[in-house]
Amino acid sequence: MAAFLFRPVPMIETLSTQALGLVAPWQVDRDLTPEAGRIDFQVKFGAASHACPACGAPAQPLHDRLARSWRHLDFFEYEARLHAEVPRVACAGCGR
Numbered sequence: 001m002a003a004f005l006f007r008p009v010p011m012i013e014t015l016s017t018q019a020l021g022l023v024a025p026w027q028v029d030r031d032l033t034p035e036a037g038r039i040d041f042q043v044k045f046g047a048a049s050h051a052c053p054a055c056g057a058p059a060q061p062l063h064d065r066l067a068r069s070w071r072h073l074d075f076f077e078y079e080a081r082l083h084a085e086v087p088r089v090a091c092a093g094c095g096r
């Protein structure tokens with residue numbers, strides 16, 4: 001008999017990730033503060049490597065992460081902000 005592993009994903013988590021146009025290994029957590037009319041999305045990169053954005057070399061190790069924040073279009077009545085630690089690679093291919 002086959003065994004299946006099933007991990008249900010909360011619908012709001014899937015909705016947030018899809019609404020922001022992100023796919024794995026990007027992950028999105030939300031902090032909703034109704035009294036402030038604000039929603040903050042914490043965007044996380046859940047991998048230790050990434051393709052080099054300069055030359056395209058695959059699976060380059062991350063050099064560091066740069067903390068950034070952006071104002072997003074409102075989500076319904078909530079002022080929305082994105083926060084992310086943007087991964088930067090140390091490319092063995094092109095040295096950038």
Ligand SMILES: [Zn+2]
Pocket residue numbers: 052053054055056057091092093094095096
């Ligand atoms: Zn490169």
